[in-house]
Amino acid sequence: MNWRLWLPFLIFFGFLGLAAYQLSQPKDEFIKSTMVGKELPYFTLPPASLDRPGVDSRYFHAGGPKLLNIWASWCLPCIAEAPQLERLKEEGVEIVGVAIRDKPSDVMRFLAEHGNPYTRIGRDDLSEVQLGIGSSGVPETFVIDGEGIITYQHIGDIRPEHVPVLLEELRKAEG
Amino acid sequence: MIAEIGLAALWLAAALAVLQLVGGVLALRGGIESELAGLTRPAAILQGGLVAVSFAMLLWVFAITDLSVKLVAMNSHTMKPLIFKLSGAWGNHEGSMLLWVTVMALAGALIAGVERRLPERTMQATLAAQGFVALGFYAFLLLSSNPFERLPQPAVEGLGLNPLLQDIGLALHPPTLYFGYVGLSVAFSFAVGALMTRQVTPDFARAMRPWILGAWVFLTLGITAGSYWAYYELGWGGYWFWDPVENASLMPWLAATALLHSASVLASRDALRVWTIMLGVVAFSMSMLGTFLVRSGILTSVHAFAVDPERGSFILFLLALYIGGALLLFALRAGSINEGERFSVASREGALVVNNVMLSAILAVVLLGTLYPLLTEAFDVRVSVGPPYFNPVGAVFAFPMLAVMAVGPLLRWRKDSWARISKEIALVAALLLAALILCTVLFGTALLPLLGLSFAFAVGVASFLPLKGRNLLRVPIATWGMVIAHFGIAVALFGMASEGAFSQEKLAALEEGGTTAVGPWGVQLESVDPIAGPNWTAMAGQLDVSYKGGEPTRIAPESRNFWAPAQQTTESVLVTRWNGQLYAVMGGENNDGRWQLRLWWKPFVTFIWYGGLLVALGGALALIGRVRVDLRRRSVRRKLAMRRNDEKALA
Numbered sequence: 001m002n003w004r005l006w007l008p009f010l011i012f013f014g015f016l017g018l019a020a021y022q023l024s025q026p027k028d029e030f031i032k033s034t035m036v037g038k039e040l041p042y043f044t045l046p047p048a049s050l051d052r053p054g055v056d057s058r059y060f061h062a063g064g065p066k067l068l069n070i071w072a073s074w075c076l077p078c079i080a081e082a083p084q085l086e087r088l089k090e091e092g093v094e095i096v097g098v099a100i101r102d103k104p105s106d107v108m109r110f111l112a113e114h115g116n117p118y119t120r121i122g123r124d125d126l127s128e129v130q131l132g133i134g135s136s137g138v139p140e141t142f143v144i145d146g147e148g149i150i151t152y153q154h155i156g157d158i159r160p161e162h163v164p165v166l167l168e169e170l171r172k173a174e175g
Numbered sequence: 176m177i178a179e180i181g182l183a184a185l186w187l188a189a190a191l192a193v194l195q196l197v198g199g200v201l202a203l204r205g206g207i208e209s210e211l212a213g214l215t216r217p218a219a220i221l222q223g224g225l226v227a228v229s230f231a232m233l234l235w236v237f238a239i240t241d242l243s244v245k246l247v248a249m250n251s252h253t254m255k256p257l258i259f260k261l262s263g264a265w266g267n268h269e270g271s272m273l274l275w276v277t278v279m280a281l282a283g284a285l286i287a288g289v290e291r292r293l294p295e296r297t298m299q300a301t302l303a304a305q306g307f308v309a310l311g312f313y314a315f316l317l318l319s320s321n322p323f324e325r326l327p328q329p330a331v332e333g334l335g336l337n338p339l340l341q342d343i344g345l346a347l348h349p350p351t352l353y354f355g356y357v358g359l360s361v362a363f364s365f366a367v368g369a370l371m372t373r374q375v376t377p378d379f380a381r382a383m384r385p386w387i388l389g390a391w392v393f394l395t396l397g398i399t400a401g402s403y404w405a406y407y408e409l410g411w412g413g414y415w416f417w418d419p420v421e422n423a424s425l426m427p428w429l430a431a432t433a434l435l436h437s438a439s440v441l442a443s444r445d446a447l448r449v450w451t452i453m454l455g456v457v458a459f460s461m462s463m464l465g466t467f468l469v470r471s472g473i474l475t476s477v478h479a480f481a482v483d484p485e486r487g488s489f490i491l492f493l494l495a496l497y498i499g500g501a502l503l504l505f506a507l508r509a510g511s512i513n514e515g516e517r518f519s520v521a522s523r524e525g526a527l528v529v530n531n532v533m534l535s536a537i538l539a540v541v542l543l544g545t546l547y548p549l550l551t552e553a554f555d556v557r558v559s560v561g562p563p564y565f566n567p568v569g570a571v572f573a574f575p576m577l578a579v580m581a582v583g584p585l586l587r588w589r590k591d592s593w594a595r596i597s598k599e600i601a602l603v604a605a606l607l608l609a610a611l612i613l614c615t616v617l618f619g620t621a622l623l624p625l626l627g628l629s630f631a632f633a634v635g636v637a638s639f640l641p642l643k644g645r646n647l648l649r650v651p652i653a654t655w656g657m658v659i660a661h662f663g664i665a666v667a668l669f670g671m672a673s674e675g676a677f678s679q680e681k682l683a684a685l686e687e688g689g690t691t692a693v694g695p696w697g698v699q700l701e702s703v704d705p706i707a708g709p710n711w712t713a714m715a716g717q718l719d720v721s722y723k724g725g726e727p728t729r730i731a732p733e734s735r736n737f738w739a740p741a742q743q744t745t746e747s748v749l750v751t752r753w754n755g756q757l758y759a760v761m762g763g764e765n766n767d768g769r770w771q772l773r774l775w776w777k778p779f780v781t782f783i784w785y786g787g788l789l790v791a792l793g794g795a796l797a798l799i800g801r802v803r804v805d806l807r808r809r810s811v812r813r814k815l816a817m818r819r820n821d822e823k824a825l826a
Contacts, residue, residue, distance in 0.1 A: 002510045008453065009502040012460075015546070016495050022473050022549055023487050046766060126763050 033134025033142075033153050040068075040148045041132040045122025048099040049107045055096055055122030061148045065173035067093055067166065068142040069118070070130055072100045073110035075138045077157035082114040084158040089117040091167060097121040098129050100138055141166070145173035178244050178323040181232030185273075185323075188225040188280060189313035192306045194218040195283075199303025203296060203371060215302050216287040222309075223284025230277040233322055237264040243329035246270060246322050252333040254709055262346030268470065268486065269322035271349055276312045278350075278357040282386075283309060286361060292378050292809075293368075301368030308360055311493040319489055342408055352397035352424055356462035358390025359427060362434065366455030367501055370508050375448040375515075380441035383455070385802055387435050390458075392794035394428045399787030407747055412758055412775045414674070414783055417565045422545045423465030426538055430458035433534040436527045444588055446516040446524055449509045450531070456505060460498045461538075467494055473549060519590045526583025533576035540568050570623055577630050577668070578607075580661060581637035599640055607633035620676040627672025635665035652800030660793025667786025673755075673779035684769040694776030695723045696757050703770055704731075711735045713746070716761045716770060720750060732761040732772075756780050 035041075040057050047054040060066060069085065071078040085095055097118035099107050107121065124130060133142060133150060143152035143166065152169040154162060194211075195218040202212030233246075237260050242248045250267045251260055265274040283305045290298060316322070365383040369375045401424060406414040415421060434454040440447045467473075471487025518524040544560040551558050581603045585596045593600065610629035618625070638661035642650060681693035685700040692698065701717040713735040719727040733746040750757040755778035762771030 005509045006506045008457075009499070009506050012498060012502050016491070016499065018546075018549060018553060019467070019471075019473065019491055021553060023471060023491060 032155075033150070035132075035134040036150050036153050038150060040144055040150055041129075043122075043129050043132060045098065045124055045129065047104075048097070048102060048121040048123035049104055049111060052097075052116075052118060052121045055098060055120050057148065059096070059120070060144045062146065063094075064146045065151075065170045066144050067095045067170070068133075068144050069095055069097050069139065070100060070135050070141070071097060071139045072102050073106040074102070075100075078110075078139045079114055081139055081157035081159075082117075084160060084163055085117040086115050087163055088158075088166065091163075093167070093170060094119055098124050100124050100127055100130055143169045143173050177232050177235050177241070178325065181229045181236075182321070182323040184225045184229040184232070185276075185313070185317060188222045188229065188276075189310065189317060191218045191222040191225065192310045192313055195222065195306030196303050196310060199299045199301075199306060202299035203303065212299060215299055215306075219280075219287035219302055219305070220284045223280045226277045226280035230273055233264050233270060233273055234261055236323075237261055240333065242331070242333060243325055245324045245326050248326060248330035248333050250333070256709070258343065258346065262343075265349055266346070269316070269320040271353070272312065272316050272320055273322050274350060275353050275357065276309065276316060278353050279305075279309055279312065279360060282357050282361050286386075290382055292382050292805075294372070294374055297368050297372045297374050297379070299368075300371040301364045304364040304367040304371075305361065308364065308497055311496065315486075315489050315493065319485065342404065348397060348400050348404060351393050351400060355390045355392075355394035355397055355431070356427065356459075356466070358386045358393065359431060359459045359462050361386040362390065362455050363459035363497075363501070366452045367504065370452055370501075370504050370512075373508065373512055375441075375452060375512050377442050377445050380438045380451065381801075381805065384435075384438050384442060385798055385805070387431060387438055387458075388794055388798040388801065391428070391431045391435055392791050392798065394424065394431060395787060395791040395794060398424050398428055399784050399791065402787070403784050407749055407758075412678075412680070412760075412773075412777075414671075414780070417544070417561055419545055420465075420469050422541050423468050426541055426545075427458060427461040427465060429534050429538040429541065430454060430461045433531045433538070434458050436530050436534075440524050440527050441515070444516055444518065444524060446514070446518055447528070447531075448515040449512055452509065452512070453505065454531075456498065456501045457538075460494075460501075461542075463490070463494045463498060467491055468545070516589075518588075521586065521593050522591050523583065523586045523588045526579050526586055529579045530576060530583065533572045533579070536572040537569055537576075540572065541565065544568075566623060570626070574626060574630060577634050577664075578603075580664070581634045581640075584641045584657060584661070599637075603633050603637045603640075606636055618676055624672045624676035627668055628676065631665045631669035631672055634668070635662060638662040638665060652803065653797045654800075656793045656795070656797030656800060658793070659796060660790045663786045663789025663791075663793055665786070666789055667783050670779055670782030670784070670786055673782065674777050677778040678780075679776045681772075681774040683772045683774065684765050685772055686769045689769070691772070691774070693757070693774040694778075696774070696776055697721050697724060697727075698759075698772070698774060699727070700770060700772065701729075703764075706733070708735070714761065714764075716759075716772065718748075718759060718772075720757060720759070722752065722757075730759060732759045734761045734763065751781060754778055 040060055042057050044056045045054045060068070067088065071081075089095060095117050097120070099121055102123065102125075104123070107123075111118075122129065130138075135142075135153075137155070139157055141154040141158060142150050143154075145151050151173045152166075154166065158166065195215055198211040198213075198215035198218060201209050202215065205212075236244050236247055237251055238257065240247060240251055240253050240260060246267065246269050247263075250270075251263045255263070264270045283302070286305070287302060293301070362383050365379065365386070369379045398421075401421065402414050405416065405421075406412075434451065434457075437447045437451045437454055441451045467487065467490040470490055473487060544564050547560050548558050582596065582600050585599050607629055610632040611625065614620075614625050614628045618628075638658055641654065641658060679694040681691060683689075683691040683698075685691060687700055687702050690697065690699045697720070699719045701719055703714055703716050706713050706715050713733040715731040715733045718730050718732070720730055721727040728750060730748040730750060732748040735744050735746055745760050745762075747758060747760045750759075755776065758775040758777060760773040762773060764770055
């Protein structure tokens with residue numbers, strides 16, 4: 001018997017094993033930002049609505065930890081997380097919004113319908129802030145400490161069980 | 176009702192595939208006289224018709240936008256133009272699998288109907304293999320991806336089609352690749368059939384060759400079209416990204432190219448028997464592997480759609496069954512197949528062996544690069560393999576292959592001497608050297624584009640040398656095919672090298688009335704206007720562009736916003752001249768009211784796709800030439816048989 005004739009079969013078998021192993025592995029759906037632990041990149045955004053000012057990255061360098069919420073009026077999970085943002089606001093958390101690729105009229109309509117937990121809302125038409133802080137989707141929420149360092153990233157909509165986690169992270173960022 | 180007819184036809188076709196398989200196997204074991212064996216061919220033919228009906232029904236439900244069918248509701252929309260409604264039928268997982276099965280069943284019907292050259296036992300084994308492969312896909316469709324599934328409640332409106340996919344080029348791109356993949360599945364069935372009966376003969380290669388050629392033409396067209404689509408639609412200015420999905424289409428092409436050449440050796444000289452069988456199995460493996468990589472989502476890709484691990488498992492299972500089975504059969508049987516005729520190194524066969532080894536090496540390079548992330552991920556290391564690996568490592572094998580390609584066709588079969596063609600070799604070498612020196616002095620760019628330009632020049636001239644001293648009217652069509660295909664490779668190489676060496680890029684922010692320049696082009700932004708389409712709105716930049724200060728042309732690249740589903744895309748505009756393309760992409764508005772523009776000047780970039788088309792044309796000519804010769808042989812054989820019968824009757 002010629003052993004070389006078995007070579008293709010064995011190589012193929014190795015590939016099968018590898019592919020089967022990889023298929024059985026759960027896929028990472030969340031892409032962690034590599035910016036966590038680093039300073040917020042510099043940006044300055046015009047206001048996204050008529051009744052709130054825009055956002056400047058220097059704003060995060062003073063006044064204690066804040067939440068930076070990446071959202072959009074066209075995003076359905078953002079509606080789902082609106083009550084949780086409202087609760088965080090009631091807990092005394094300052095939430096700064098960045099609206100991704102949005103129109104002021106749509107932003108106003110969204111806020112009128114689902115509540116406005118934000119103190120400031122920046123308009124990010126090019127997703128520059130989103131890309132800069134390593135967010136790959138909408139919505140995402142970042143904890144920024146009083147010195148402008150990103151300390152925590154929450155991917156996806158905030159569900160009720162995430163509220164205590166975020167409050168805890170904010171407390172840690174303070175200390 | 177329409178959807179149910181389609182589904183019923185599909186079930187019936189699957190039943191016939193079982194009959195085809197059983198009939199073929201019985202014929203193989205008990206001899207061709209058994210009663211079921213007589214049903215193998217009719218089963219294959221009828222099956223082709225039934226699947227065609229099934230696919231027609233799918234087209235119908237998409238044409239009338241029957242929103243009670245889940246697939247239509249998920250992938251179509253009443254507002255879409257008809258042509259995109261139809262292309263939506265295969266622009267999704269289920270529909271594209273049905274298209275695959277349709278093409279495969281039609282191919283099976285064709286070989287069952289017309290192929291009579293091979294010994295009947297080998298044909299029965301081939302059809303059994305074909306039925307077996309088809310059966311897996313029927314099971315996949317019927318059990319896990321039924322395209323005709325109804326919704327309990329009809330949807331009010333469809334969910335649309337990805338706006339990036341609303342493009343005529345893309346509507347044609349997947350079918351083209353499928354024709355290629357299916358052609359290779361037929362070659363695979365022939366290889367398995369020949370392995371079963373151990374009858375690896377020149378006739379086998381001749382029967383398989385038109386299918387390889389056809390598959391190869393379609394794969395070439397598919398890759399060329401896909402590359403052009405990525406180039407103008409994605410708006411990134413590149414034509415090849417070494418993305419897993421692109422590699423998935425390139426690997427079968429490389430294997431098919433090698434198979435094509437080794438099958439020629441087998442057909443003409445009865446050599447390379449085992450190697451041809453191996454390539455027949457490998458070529459189809461690459462199509463299946465590509466399908467698996469794309470559909471399972473096991474590799475992250477910008478193109479991946481319809482990613483689902485369950486489907487991945489199913490395709491992996493089919494892959495294990497077909498390819499594992501075929502390779503097992505190969506390991507058991509190939510030892511008892513004679514290698515065939517011998518030949519010397521300096522011969523046409525020798526050159527073709529070099530071609531085969533180099534193509535296989537490039538295939539291995541691409542395969543390794545594509546699967547490497549999969550391997551490292553098992554050890555929790557995430558890597559992405561890109562051009563810095565593929566380009567230089569591929570080139571190491573590609574350039575020697577091109578050198579052999581330039582002189583190989585001049586060699587005679589079996590035994591030749593280098594001395595006989597020393598003049599031609601000297602000519603090609605001189606051209607290469609001259610081009611290399613000239614390009615270095617004139618342009619002095621990076622090594623790979625430099626080598627590319629020189630080889631393109633030398634190979635381009637050398638590809639016509641086989642015609643030297645021959646009466647052009649009497650050159651066989653297949654030889655013309657070879658010459659044109661080889662010339663096409665040179666043309667495409669020139670385009671790629673030129674794109675790499677001379678492209679210029681400009682990123683500009685212009686206010687209305689502002690001007691900028693890229694390469695020889697002057698660009699002025701006249702105004703930015705909002706426009707509306709059937710299911711999108713857009714900002715269109717009105718640009719006046721002029722080549723070397725000549726008469727300006729008005730172009731309007733757009734940044735489009737679709738609303739079903741909400742998605743932003745760019746419509747780039749290309750201004751094509753004989754010597755290159757200006758590529759303009761409209762970006763967003765800056766805070767200061769200026770508009771972002773991205774401009775490229777790409778000299779001779781179009782030659783990449785002209786080259787691809789030439790290669791496909793060459794393949795098509797070769798196919799026509801071969802089929803014509805086959806038909807002529809067949810009619811001669813028939814006449815001979817008739818005469819013999821007459822003689823017998825007279826006696």
